[in-house]
Every structure is written in C-alpha cells, then in structure tokens.
Amino acid sequence: MTPIEDIQGRPDTRRIAIDKVGIKDILHPIRVKDKSSGEQRTVAHFAMYVNLPHDFKGTHMSRFVEVLNNHDREISIASFPAMLQEMLAKLEAESGYIEMRFPYFIDKAAPISGVRSLMDYQVSFIGEIDTRSCRIKVKVVVPVTSLCPCSKEISERGAHNQRSHVSVTVEAKSFIWLEELITLVEAEASSQIYGLLKRPDEKYVTEYAYDHPKFVEDMVRDVAARLNAEPRIISYSVESENFESIHNHSAYALIQRVNSPF
Amino acid sequence: MTPIEDIQGRPDTRRIAIDKVGIKDILHPIRVKDKSSGEQRTVAHFAMYVNLPHDFKGTHMSRFVEVLNNHDREISIASFPAMLQEMLAKLEAESGYIEMRFPYFIDKAAPISGVRSLMDYQVSFIGEIDTRSCRIKVKVVVPVTSLCPCSKEISERGAHNQRSHVSVTVEAKSFIWLEELITLVEAEASSQIYGLLKRPDEKYVTEYAYDHPKFVEDMVRDVAARLNAEPRIISYSVESENFESIHNHSAYALIQRVNSPF
C-alpha cells in the first residue's frame, strides 16, 4: 500500500510563525487530587496548543488527542507539567499551552447543623511551557453571597444581596491546595454558600451576611490582601462579579498583581 | 445553460412525514411595536419551520430566509400572523411554526428619584399556523428581586434575596401589550428592578423587598392569580427561577393552565 502523504509536514514559505495551534473544546474525564479523599473524578474541557515555526506548514492535530488519552491517570497541579512536557515532545514544538477547566466538588458541612453536602467550583489549570521554563496558573471560581453595605446603611431594614462569583487566578512557587484558595476566598465573602442548609444554618448565613457587608470593591481588596500575605504566591488576579439583585446587570471589580519572575 | 435540478423537490418513498423542518438560530434586525414610543428596533433570533408531507423529499431552505428578508417592516403581535401565513404560502406547507426571541427595552423611572433608564426583557413570539387556525403565544422573561420569607422570619436581621427570572407565556384572545404582561409580573415580585437607581431609590427597593418576601412558590401563585383574573388570557404558564444567593443552584416553580380552545 502506498503511504498517504503527510501534507501537514510539508515546508511553508510564507515566513509567518504561529503562536498557538491545536485543539479546543475537547471533553475528557479526569482524576484530580483532592485534599480530603485523595482524588476525585470529574470531566474537563481542554484546550491544547503548541507554537509552529514559520517553516512548517501544519501541526499534527491527532497527537494532541493521543496526549490526552495517555493521561488517563490522575492530573494534579503537581503532575500537570509532565503533561505539558509530553505534549511538547510529541508535537516536536518549542512552546506549548494547556488549559483544562472542570467542576471540582468539596464536601462541606453546614455551619450550624453540620449536615454535609457537595459544593461545586469551576477550576482551571493553565500551563505554559517552553524550552526554558514551565509556568502553571490555577484559577478557581468561588460562588459566594455578597451583601451591599450601602443598601444596609441607608435602609431601615434589610439589605440587597446576591450570588457573586469571585475568581482567583494564581501562580505559586510551591504547592497550594485548591481547598486553600477556595477557603481563603470564602473567608472574605459576605457569606460562603452551601449545597444544603437546614433552617438554623439559613438563619446563620443570613445574619452572617448582614453582619459582613461588602462592596464588589471590598471583596477584591480583601481577597487581594490575603493573597499579598501568602508567601507561596508569585502573581495573581482576583475578580468579583456580583449578579446584582436590584439590577439586570453585574457589578464587577478586578485587581491584578503581576510579580517579576522568581 | 442547463437548469440545475431541484433535488429537494423529488418524491420521497419512505412514507414518513416530518413534523417540523426549517432554519434555526438565524439573527435578523426587527422593529417591534412599543407602547410608549411607537416602535423600537432590536435584533431577534428566529426559528422557522414547516411540516413536510411524507411524499416530498425536502423543503426549500432558502425560502425561509426570503420570508425573513421581506419582513423588514415592523413585526408586532398583531402582524405576526401575516408572517406565518406568508411562510406557509411560500413553502407550500400545511402547517408552520415561527419562534422569534429578542431583547425588548422599556424606559423606566426609578421609584423615588424618577431618574430614567432602560430595562431589558427577553421576549419571544411563538406562532403556530395550519390550514384552520393560527395561534400566537407571547413569552416575557422578567428579571426581579425575590426575598426569602423563611430567611426573613427566622433571622434577627436581614433576609437573603437574589435576582430571579419570572417567565410568563400566554395565549390571548385579544391584544395585550408586552408592557401589560411585564407590569403584571413586576407588581407581584418582592421588588421590581431597574437599570439605574440613586441612593433614595436603593433604600426604597431594599425596604420594599424586605416588606414583600416571596417564596418561589408565592411568586408563581401570585402571578397565576393575576393571569386567572385577566379575561383576555386563554392559557398560560408561569415559571420562576431564583438564582439563590445562599446556594449555587436555583429554586424553581411552574404553574401551567392550558385552557380548552375558545
């Protein structure tokens, strides 16, 4: 049988290098390291890219999926660099990028009754590798309650509150549990939220939120202050999006601290 | 030039009729009748389908787009049937269906300051036609504040509240303004919401919501009671989805009243 020619492997003469080429929006089951139970199984959306020098016509798309299939083992912040290296080797590339986004579950106890339920958080691992370095960023989207200080102060009773998404993206110089990042954010919210609350719990979170009003500005500042105090974190961004209960749009704030490399 | 054969027009022998065939997710600018200013311009997502008898191989997809292009005029609840009839005639079909979904803007005055701003509502016109009848349903998604009665009663201060979407779908026997449906829903919410609120307005909506706590069950019941009292309405469904501020999931309720045809 005549071999089928590999067109993607042909030389290219346009002299334009490509920053990122690969596959996007592919789903794959994964196992993620988990502080309480060792690991958990979930499903991730992947984007996997490499650079392409100006003199190559195309990359080999099927090899990305092969890398994914090989990684039917646990993927953690610790093992993520190995996946990036494998992709780089397999694609014969100089730089690479993998983003993997998945729901992550934490078994939480309600504040008063102690009744347990799962809370889901959107987590992303974002890795960039080249011949010199490999940098991993971790992003967690933490749903919380925010309660408006202005509404509380000017109103004789009540205060508007709502669900908010506080997103923290960090680059660290040593290992941090997802649970640590999530706990750090939840500690600064008007109230953390839960999958399951009994009446005494609902009383508690209502009063707690009323006692801890936060503007969207306060939320990102207070989380930023915690991240500033954490020596393992090199750089970060913190965002809060409040799905305002008195408007049909969101309030939003962002603080970024980009450190020079260590 | 030899004419290009019309394959879709060939006979079909599988003896299976098709309930709906057509185009989906096409965007088109429209003009909609507006109670205050005559008409407003917005952009709609359309789905347009006809039936296909068992002995026809295919429909003529391009004719749906022609119907759309012809309707570069105002589309209102009143003129919508004409669009359905035109589609039926052009496609030589026995039954047809058009769904058109668009953001609709109302210029609202804030409750105390009177300052004006636009609020957007998702509106759908859903029309079904056959050789005997033409039925139009109108759906409005009304964003409101809901405040939890349980949280209020059991807590010494505050009460959790959140943005909710109350969706009302009605079939009417005579003309109803979109503004009437929206006002009807907003009157039953813990509080209506606005694009722009000054501090005295924020105080007002906070206290108003605190004084009008509603479970998701109350919301759909109280809107249903209003719809029951409206003689122009033949059938309806009312849904409320509360994007709970103390959970990462929604509370949801639905009441449907399907009347026999008039």
Add this chain to the structure above:
Amino acid sequence: MTPIEDIQGRPDTRRIAIDKVGIKDILHPIRVKDKSSGEQRTVAHFAMYVNLPHDFKGTHMSRFVEVLNNHDREISIASFPAMLQEMLAKLEAESGYIEMRFPYFIDKAAPISGVRSLMDYQVSFIGEIDTRSCRIKVKVVVPVTSLCPCSKEISERGAHNQRSHVSVTVEAKSFIWLEELITLVEAEASSQIYGLLKRPDEKYVTEYAYDHPKFVEDMVRDVAARLNAEPRIISYSVESENFESIHNHSAYALIQRVNSPF
C-alpha cells in the same frame, strides 16, 4: 432552644396548585452504567421537581439535595425510578420529575487504523412519576457529519458538509443501552465522527460521507425508520440540527411519534 418555625409547612389559601417546584441547575458527580466497562464516572446537571397541592405553602428545598446526596451510587436507566420514588416519599408529593444531563464517553476505534479514543455524547435521563406510574425517557445528542446531497449533485467537485447534532429522545418498554441508541443514529449519518483519526481514517470518513449524502430531512427520516422498527421503543422524537458550513444558521428537522401508553 425554641425550634425555628417551618414557614414552608404552613397552609396556603390561594387555592392554586403548583405543577412543579424544586431545584434546578445543581451539579453532582454520578456513576452511570456503561456497556463496555461496567460503569463510568461523570458529572450531571440535575433538575428535581415535585407538585405542590393548593393547600401547602411551600416545599422543602433542602430535601431535594438530600436525595441527591443519598444517590452517591450508580445511577442507570434501571435504578433511576428508585431515585424518583425516594424523592416522592421524602417530599411527601404526589408527582415528581427529575432531569439529569451529563456527558457520556464511549471508547471508539477509528474505522481503518483501529486507534482508540473517547467520544463524548450529551445524555439526559428524564423521569416523571406519580402515584400510578413512572415513565423514563432517555435523550442522546449524537454529533455526526452531514453532507448535503444537493451540493454534491450540482457541484462538479466536493460537497458542503458540517457537524450536526442528531438528538433522539425515547421512551422504551424494556432496557436499551445508551450505546444501542448512539450506534443506531451513527449508522444513519453521512458519517459518524471520532475523537482521533489517522490519515487512512480521515480518507475513509471523507469518502464515506461523500458516498452517503443526507439532507436534514433524510437524517431524521432514516433514524425514525430505525426507531419504528425497534419493538422496545414506545414513543420517540428525533431532531437534527446541521450547523451549516455555507450559512451562519442551522438547518433543523424534527419527527415525533407519541404512542398511546402500553
């Protein structure tokens, strides 16, 4: 300690029953029965509702989450009714509804090289229960290639093709594997699709699709014919949405066969 009053349990005097009330858009990890490997772990979005008679003020939202937490075991088409019954009992309701939507993975072999990769399919289990009966519907969304017969016939070379989603929803009177439904749909596509294809595979699927052109109408009819021939299936709907490569909108077709109950 004085017990906190249960407001939701109070009587209601509006005399309006609620068709569905419960929770929506809650994520939960699940295990699903799998033809090849026994079971697979994935993540599902749940909606869980019960009816509420006119004389009850509210339902008990936290109990839905308790049902979910109890079901940390395998959920399959066979065990799904037990989950519905448990919800009905726990909520003291007369009728109930659960919808559970999740990505489901099948390890497929490429057609020529035999190389294996995972394909993901969106699957839903939809269950309705009342005091007399429990009905389960299963929906699978199968991504396939569709190739246009008209484009092929009128063009001297090539034919436009695209990704399509063929969705089949069935109610069966005896057990059907998800794999059976998916295979049935894939057999009627212009071509089935894969996570990973080598060059000989790509040649094969390209030529196979060119040799099996199908209009959106053909797709739903040919799948309907197969479903008609399957004695286990009581009722079904089959939809195809073709994300047209020559337009910025979809072509769509639907066939429904609603049988009388067995």
Add this chain to the structure above:
Amino acid sequence: MTPIEDIQGRPDTRRIAIDKVGIKDILHPIRVKDKSSGEQRTVAHFAMYVNLPHDFKGTHMSRFVEVLNNHDREISIASFPAMLQEMLAKLEAESGYIEMRFPYFIDKAAPISGVRSLMDYQVSFIGEIDTRSCRIKVKVVVPVTSLCPCSKEISERGAHNQRSHVSVTVEAKSFIWLEELITLVEAEASSQIYGLLKRPDEKYVTEYAYDHPKFVEDMVRDVAARLNAEPRIISYSVESENFESIHNHSAYALIQRVNSPF
C-alpha cells in the same frame, strides 16, 4: 430630609488600588456607522470599568449607566473615544475601559444569482483610556467555510469542511471600516458564507471551497499576511476556530503581532 450618606465616597485605608471596577453584561440599543446605509441599529452588551485609587472606598456604579443613557446617539469607531472620555470625567477616574459587543449586519449579494440577504457578524469595540492616551481595538468574528487540504488530497472524492470563526482584533492608526476587515478575512477563507444561496450559488461556493482548501494554520497565516500589508494597522491578533465536521472538538490557531506604539 437628611441626605443619605454616600458610603462609596468614604476614604479607604487598605492601600490597595483596584485596576478595574464597574458594570458588566448590561444591554443597550445602539446605532453603529455602516458603510452602505449610513448607520444601523442593533443591541450591544457593555462592560464599563474605571480604575479606583487605593484611598477611595468605592466607585459610583449608577454613573456608568448614566454615560450609557447619554449615548443614545450613534456610536462608531470615531465617536467611541468621546464615550470613554465622558466616562472618565463623570467617574473622576484616571483610567477607563469600555467593551461593547454587538451583532452587525451586512447586506450581501449571493455570488451568482446576486440575490441579497443579511449576514450577521459579532463585532466588539474595546477602548482603553488614561490621562495620556486613548486606544481603541476593534474585533470582528467572521463565520466562513474551511475545507481541509489533507482530507482533499488523500481522498478520492470529497473533502471535509465546516463552519469556522475567524476572529480579527486590530488596533489601527487611522479609520478602517468594519466592512474592510470583514472583506479581508472572507477573501482568505476556503469560502465566504451567506444568509441566502440559490442553487447556482450553492454550486459556486461548494466548488470554490473545494478549490481553496485551507488548514486552520493557513487561515490565520493568510489573514496575517494581509494585515501585515495594511499600513493603517498597528497591532493585531488573528484566530481561527474550525468546528471540525469529523470531530466533536475544534481546531484552533492564533497569530498575534503586538507592535510598539506609534
């Protein structure tokens, strides 16, 4: 009446400045300059942010909506800086950011029949302003057909093709019509796409695409080459996402050229 205190205006002592604070996901009708007909009316999603120095507690969210309400006039690439300046002044901020995303319609003639129909494109204006400069970027998402060169070459008949989104984001030193950017992209696609095609048009686009196969790598390189040759463009990124018809994931490529400021 005692005035209600302005809490957001209080001093803040945490010494953490906020990069961006404002409102997100607010809808507003707009008028956009249009090459053929002067202007068109559409609906935009806005994000509007300013910086907040470390010594201010909060920004004034309602003022963002006021800026939006004032801009009930035409917004074009030319008038967009004025909107940024107005926001900066009104919010008493040092830097600001507005992103405005909207569907934009072009009335296109089919290639053979000349029949006219509207095509929709997602367009964004992204503006950043500070006390020294105002920079505007324009992004257009252009849906096109891509046809795989490998599939064509290795197959005896046919070639897989699909809808792709080619996104171009540019910063220019002098005025460029949206229509120019869109035309530039469409010229490099395997084929451009249309709202409405008659059979002779369908034959034409099918054969044209078959005669112009492009990998995702070719697409971004050929568009980049055009952008490189355009002296008005200072910096750009070009992305292509191909919604592969033979896979359930996308192929993706990106080229960025960030020029030094002029």
